[in-house]
Amino acid sequence: MSEFVYLYRGGDSGRSPEVMQQTMQKWVTWLKDLGQKGHIKDQGQPLEPAGKLVKGRSKAVTDGPFAEAKDVVGGYTLIEARDLDQAVELSKGCPIFETDGAVEVRPVMKMNM
Amino acid sequence: MKIEHVTEPSDHLFRREAGRMVATLTRVFGVHNLALAEDIVQDAFCRALEVWKFRGVPENPSAWLMATAKNRALDVLRRERTARTFAPELGRLLESEWTVAPVIEELFGANSIKDDQLRMMFSCCHPRLREEAQVALMLHILCGFTVNEVASAFVSRHAAIEKRIARAKKVLGASKKLFDLSGAKELSERLPAVQRALYLLFNEGYHGASPESAVRAGLCQEAIRLTTIMLEHPLGATPATYALAALMCLHAARLPARLDAAGNLSSLFDQDRSRWDSQLMAEGQRFLDASATGPELTEYHVEAAIAWTHTVAHRTEDTDWGGIISLYNTLITIRPSPVIALNRAIAIAQHEGPARGLEEIRAIPDCGRLSAYPFYFAALGELELRSGRPGVAGEHFRAALASARNPMERRFFEQRLVACQVTAPQDVRA
Numbered sequence: 001m002s003e004f005v006y007l008y009r010g011g012d013s014g015r016s017p018e019v020m021q022q023t024m025q026k027w028v029t030w031l032k033d034l035g036q037k038g039h040i041k042d043q044g045q046p047l048e049p050a051g052k053l054v055k056g057r058s059k060a061v062t063d064g065p066f067a068e069a070k071d072v073v074g075g076y077t078l079i080e081a082r083d084l085d086q087a088v089e090l091s092k093g094c095p096i097f098e099t100d101g102a103v104e105v106r107p108v109m110k111m112n113m
Numbered sequence: 114m115k116i117e118h119v120t121e122p123s124d125h126l127f128r129r130e131a132g133r134m135v136a137t138l139t140r141v142f143g144v145h146n147l148a149l150a151e152d153i154v155q156d157a158f159c160r161a162l163e164v165w166k167f168r169g170v171p172e173n174p175s176a177w178l179m180a181t182a183k184n185r186a187l188d189v190l191r192r193e194r195t196a197r198t199f200a201p202e203l204g205r206l207l208e209s210e211w212t213v214a215p216v217i218e219e220l221f222g223a224n225s226i227k228d229d230q231l232r233m234m235f236s237c238c239h240p241r242l243r244e245e246a247q248v249a250l251m252l253h254i255l256c257g258f259t260v261n262e263v264a265s266a267f268v269s270r271h272a273a274i275e276k277r278i279a280r281a282k283k284v285l286g287a288s289k290k291l292f293d294l295s296g297a298k299e300l301s302e303r304l305p306a307v308q309r310a311l312y313l314l315f316n317e318g319y320h321g322a323s324p325e326s327a328v329r330a331g332l333c334q335e336a337i338r339l340t341t342i343m344l345e346h347p348l349g350a351t352p353a354t355y356a357l358a359a360l361m362c363l364h365a366a367r368l369p370a371r372l373d374a375a376g377n378l379s380s381l382f383d384q385d386r387s388r389w390d391s392q393l394m395a396e397g398q399r400f401l402d403a404s405a406t407g408p409e410l411t412e413y414h415v416e417a418a419i420a421w422t423h424t425v426a427h428r429t430e431d432t433d434w435g436g437i438i439s440l441y442n443t444l445i446t447i448r449p450s451p452v453i454a455l456n457r458a459i460a461i462a463q464h465e466g467p468a469r470g471l472e473e474i475r476a477i478p479d480c481g482r483l484s485a486y487p488f489y490f491a492a493l494g495e496l497e498l499r500s501g502r503p504g505v506a507g508e509h510f511r512a513a514l515a516s517a518r519n520p521m522e523r524r525f526f527e528q529r530l531v532a533c534q535v536t537a538p539q540d541v542r543a
Contacts, residue, residue, distance in 0.1 A: 027166030
């Protein structure tokens with residue numbers, strides 16, 4: 001088994017309370033299901049959309065967000081899967097696609113190759 | 114790491130909480146800052162969505178949402194108190210750092226929140242707004258329906274509803290203050306308008322043109338919920354409000370049977386009565402008992418009594434039609450309307466035969482107003498068919514078909530049309 005990080009980018013479920021609740025419930029169901037199948041190493045955390053950016057030799061501090069709203073990372077999950085293909089396959093159940101978001105699937109680098 | 118709580122939030126939790134939060138925040142910020150209140154609510158839902166999807170739904174989701182809204186409200190008050198004016202009736206209490214926190218704490222207490230919803234309900238029924246605008250506004254602000262959702266519930270165009278709601282919000286915002294619940298005289302003066310709006314909201318769900326049964330049931334549920342809030346206030350809990358709640362419950366009890374197993378519309382006469390909701394029937398009965406005080410007999414009392422007479426009959430043929438006719442006679446003097454006259458004629462047909470029913474329908478004073486109402490033609494068709502004139506009946510059902518408002522009604526009239534053709538020429542009784 002290898003480890004992967006899902007980075008959730010974008011995804012806007014609009015202004016309808018009803019739709020937002022449904023979206024939330026789909027996420028809970030999806031993550032619970034992944035957990036029951038033993039794919040979740042760490043459920044992860046949501047990230048605040050704004051923060052600070054510290055950059056360059058001068059360590060200049062600027063206000064975030066740092067990307068277009070559709071590219072902002074809203075959270076992450078640490079996944080266990082056989083290989084990248086399986087990790088990608090598993091990500092396809094993510095409700096973020098219904099709200100025009102994306103999942104970035106990144107293998108965690110192994111220490112002892 | 115696993116999700117700690119797997120509690121399922123109840124259906125429509127966000128919608129319901131949206132109404133509660135907007136009502137309370139508007140009380141804090143003042144009615145002219147309704148848009149600000151709506152933004153904070155939106156923000157609270159965004160946070161809930163992000164946090165809950167990773168950590169699961171908290172034990173008490175309502176309290177979580179309300180606390181989030183409260184904290185944001187405090188932030189805004191502190192940051193913008195020099196730039197904006199907030200609720201004038203709270204005045205200086207929100208300006209001082211010493212008083213703002215305890216005042217907010219109190220405003221977000223369980224009892225004030227309940228009153229806030231009632232206050233908002235009365236505010237939405239502003240006399241400068243037309244009834245349909247009041248209903249749309251209530252659905253939008255107090256029930257958390259977006260403009261799109263209101264439009265689809267009313268089967269109206271998005272642009273029309275958007276305009277209606279925007280204009281209504283403007284009137285509400287310009288009213289300076291939310292409705293003052295402490296004025297007993299003003300409250301009882303506006304009460305009938307609020308009851309009427311709730312009645313219309315319920316009707317939109319029960320008789321409205323939306324083909325989707327979930328939409329219909331949702332609107333009925335919201336109307337019942339808001340009426341129940343009104344019953345919790347001593348000045349709102351009048352006999353008429355109890356009667357309104359009774360008629361809603363007694364009608365809603367029949368909702369599960371309005372569609373048959375194949376998903377087709379089923380008339381009251383053919384419904385599988387075992388599918389009526391006995392809990393709602395009992396609730397309706399309880400409200401009806403509570404409404405029977407005082408001298409006033411409202412249209413809600415009479416309509417509830419009619420609905421009750423239907424629910425106690427185990428079979429169509431056990432219905433006390435005589436009783437129903439005399440209730441319709443009363444109703445028509447309180448609120449003369451061609452639709453009520455039509456229903457009265459149908460009851461007379463059940464009791465005294467189709468010929469009498471047809472006679473009554475023809476005698477309806479302004480039956481021209483019924484020409485867009487498909488069930489007017491359907492009633493004529495039904496009674497002609499029962500009188501053994503399937504040819505004439507067929508023509509009426511074709512007219513009903515032409516004015517049907519959704520596929521479900523269309524299917525229903527098509528089936529009746531087939532029934533006319535089956536019984537075609539052979540039986541020509543008088």
